[in-house]
Amino acid sequence: MLEKTGVPDADQIKKITPSPGRLKKGPVAVVECFQSIPCDPCRYACRQEAIKEFKDINDLPVIDHDLCNGCGSCISKCPGLAIFVIDDTYSEKEGLVKLPYEYLPLPRPEEEENGIDTEGWEVCSARVVKVQNAKVLDRTPVVWLTVPREHLMKVRNFLRKGGA
Amino acid sequence: MKKPEIAIVGGGPAGLSAALSAVRQGAQVMLIDRDPVLGGQLVKQTHMFFGSKKQYAAIRGIDIPQKLLAALQEEGNGKFDPRVNTTVLGCYDDGVLLLEKEDRAELIQPRKIIIATGAAEKMLPFPGNDLPGVYGAGAVQTLMNVYGIKPGTRVLMIGAGNIGLIVSYQLLQAGVEVTAIIEGAPKIGGYLVHATKVRRAGIPILTSHTIKKAYGCDSVEGAVLCNLDEKWCAVPGTEQSLAVDVICLAVGLTPQTELLWQAGCEQQYLPELGGYVPLRSEKMQTSLSHLFVAGDAACIEEAGSAMVEGKIAGLFAAADLGYAENVEALNETFSRELEELRSGPAGAKIRQGLSRLKGGAQVC
Numbered sequence: 162m163l164e165k166t167g168v169p170d171a172d173q174i175k176k177i178t179p180s181p182g183r184l185k186k187g188p189v190a191v192v193e194c195f196q197s198i199p200c201d202p203c204r205y206a207c208r209q210e211a212i213k214e215f216k217d218i219n220d221l222p223v224i225d226h227d228l229c230n231g232c233g234s235c236i237s238k239c240p241g242l243a244i245f246v247i248d249d250t251y252s253e254k255e256g257l258v259k260l261p262y263e264y265l266p267l268p269r270p271e272e273e274e275n276g277i278d279t280e281g282w283e284v285c286s287a288r289v290v291k292v293q294n295a296k297v298l299d300r301t302p303v304v305w306l307t308v309p310r311e312h313l314m315k316v317r318n319f320l321r322k323g324g325a
Numbered sequence: 326m327k328k329p330e331i332a333i334v335g336g337g338p339a340g341l342s343a344a345l346s347a348v349r350q351g352a353q354v355m356l357i358d359r360d361p362v363l364g365g366q367l368v369k370q371t372h373m374f375f376g377s378k379k380q381y382a383a384i385r386g387i388d389i390p391q392k393l394l395a396a397l398q399e400e401g402n403g404k405f406d407p408r409v410n411t412t413v414l415g416c417y418d419d420g421v422l423l424l425e426k427e428d429r430a431e432l433i434q435p436r437k438i439i440i441a442t443g444a445a446e447k448m449l450p451f452p453g454n455d456l457p458g459v460y461g462a463g464a465v466q467t468l469m470n471v472y473g474i475k476p477g478t479r480v481l482m483i484g485a486g487n488i489g490l491i492v493s494y495q496l497l498q499a500g501v502e503v504t505a506i507i508e509g510a511p512k513i514g515g516y517l518v519h520a521t522k523v524r525r526a527g528i529p530i531l532t533s534h535t536i537k538k539a540y541g542c543d544s545v546e547g548a549v550l551c552n553l554d555e556k557w558c559a560v561p562g563t564e565q566s567l568a569v570d571v572i573c574l575a576v577g578l579t580p581q582t583e584l585l586w587q588a589g590c591e592q593q594y595l596p597e598l599g600g601y602v603p604l605r606s607e608k609m610q611t612s613l614s615h616l617f618v619a620g621d622a623a624c625i626e627e628a629g630s631a632m633v634e635g636k637i638a639g640l641f642a643a644a645d646l647g648y649a650e651n652v653e654a655l656n657e658t659f660s661r662e663l664e665e666l667r668s669g670p671a672g673a674k675i676r677q678g679l680s681r682l683k684g685g686a687q688v689c
């Protein structure tokens with residue numbers, strides 16, 4: 162499916178989803194990179210060495226969720242924009258998704274947006290909590306969104322309700 | 326007639342890296358490009374690059390030329406002579422180059438020449454492909470990212486290789502609607518992380534689809550698509566019409582080898598490498614000993630490999646002139662980098678093409 166449509170299969174997503182035990186401990190990165198390509202900057206982005214050393218530049222990234230502290234440094238360093246941080250402990254009903262967002266204008270905190278899944282469909286409402294755009298992010302801002310917890314592994318983009 | 330030690334034609338990643346490598350060895354280099362700024366394709370690549378840290382991965386393409394130029398200024402010691410807005414019109418068998426700048430011609434006779442002229446876009450035959458509104462992806466990218474001009478309002482992208490996927494993403498960033506990306510093959514050819522990125526932005530990717538025709542009076546008003554079966558034959562009754570004002574072609578690149586033909590280099594047709602490519606040794610030396618080649622002009626690949634090939638060509642062009650310090654060690658490092666970049670599944674086609682290159686890539 163992924164190769165035909167650009168949408169990862171449920172199986173592929175399941176394999177890279179952190180364990181329920183790990184999710185209970187707070188923010189953690191999910192790496193949605195499923196194809197062997199010559200690319201490795203994610204490995205150098207992580208100071209915790211949660212992303213394992215590549216034997217070969219074509220290796221798939223392997224992340225040890227127990228070493229990852231969810232800091233999010235890797236998000237803007239991945240040229241594939243394929244790394245997200247999720248936090249299932251944000252509140253009783255809501256989880257937090259941190260995602261790379263390279264479109265203008267940037268949203269503002271407290272705005273309500275539509276949460277979008279990997280197929281481009283709206284799945285839920287999402288609220289902007291924070292927009293990071295420091296110089297170290299090098300023009301790949303990171304947007305923090307709260308979404309219903311059950312959509313944490315679904316929402317990977319958002320559409321601004323106010324249009325654009 | 327000027328006689329620079331090395332003349333490099335093309336100031337993209339391959340040409341810039343070749344210049345740096347040659348200057349570091351001590352050679353004197355003239356770098357010639359027809360564009361007003363150096364950088365080649367990089368000047369419009371606003372996205373972050375893949376690859377390894379050594380070849381500027383995770384850095385945006387647009388930021389790479391400055392890094393190379395800064396190193397060239399610093400290490401050039403007056404040996405680096407860049408010439409922009411200058412087109413090389415002729416490359417003769419006696420090693421003379423014909424340059425043209427602002428309607429003035431100049432002949433030069435470098436001792437070594439490195440051809441790093443990059444690639445040209447392929448065209449797709451279909452009725453209506455001559456209507457205004459049918460663009461190559463490179464043109465769309467230049468309009469948007471170099472000149473800040475939107476090519477239209479609703480785009481149909483043809484080709485789901487990396488270029489089709491990236492240019493679609495950049496169209497979205499520019500606020501242009503992309504109605505679909507169609508691809509004749511049953512699978513997406515580009516990196517899947519690029520595909521997921523445009524897919525989650527709502528652009529459908531239709532594999533096993535092609536364009537039957539473009540229609541419109543004075544310019545493109547729409548396109549008729551149809552499905553393809555496994556044998557790439559149109560499936561009757563699957564036609565659908567899409568109203569668009571831009572049709573963007575991203576159906577592949579072919580090496581720009583005119584100057585090499587003119588000089589009389591031997592070439593071989595290898596579809597895996599993009600078409601006719603010059604025979605060359607592992608030193609990137611062509612069948613003519615004073616002519617070297619690097620980058621997309623040698624084989625359609627990526628900026629990372631173009632830079633490493635440039636370094637190799639620069640190293641050996643300089644070595645042939647007597648600047649032979651540390652050549653073996655440097656070559657070993659560069660060759661290993663190239664091998665690593667090509668070692669995975671994404672490099673399979675390139676490996677196959679290179680293995681079919683007459684006499685292998687070993688001998689010249």
Ligand SMILES: Cc1cc2nc3c(=O)[nH]c(=O)nc-3n(C[C@H](O)[C@H](O)[C@H](O)COP(=O)(O)OP(=O)(O)OC[C@H]3O[C@@H](n4cnc5c(N)ncnc54)[C@H](O)[C@@H]3O)c2cc1C
Nearest residue numbers: 335337338339358359365366413442443620621627628629
């Ligand atoms: C949309 C798109 C996205 C890409 N994304 C990536 C990516 O993410 N990662 C990656 O590694 N690669 C990427 N690439 C590929 C990469 O840009 C090319 O492989 C690379 O630029 C090739 O470098 P080059 O120096 O061989 O040629 P070019 O960059 O094409 O440079 C050739 C230069 O030669 C000059 N020239 C040509 N003929 C003449 C002449 N007769 N006289 C004077 N000057 C001349 C041209 O003006 C040009 O400046 C992408 C390419 C495109 C089109």
Ligand code: SF4
Nearest residue numbers: 207229230232233235
């Ligand atoms: S979120 Fe931080 S700790 Fe986790 S993988 Fe990314 S960089 Fe490493």
Ligand code: SF4
Nearest residue numbers: 194200202203239241
């Ligand atoms: S940086 Fe991103 S695209 Fe590259 S290997 Fe890591 S996760 Fe995959």
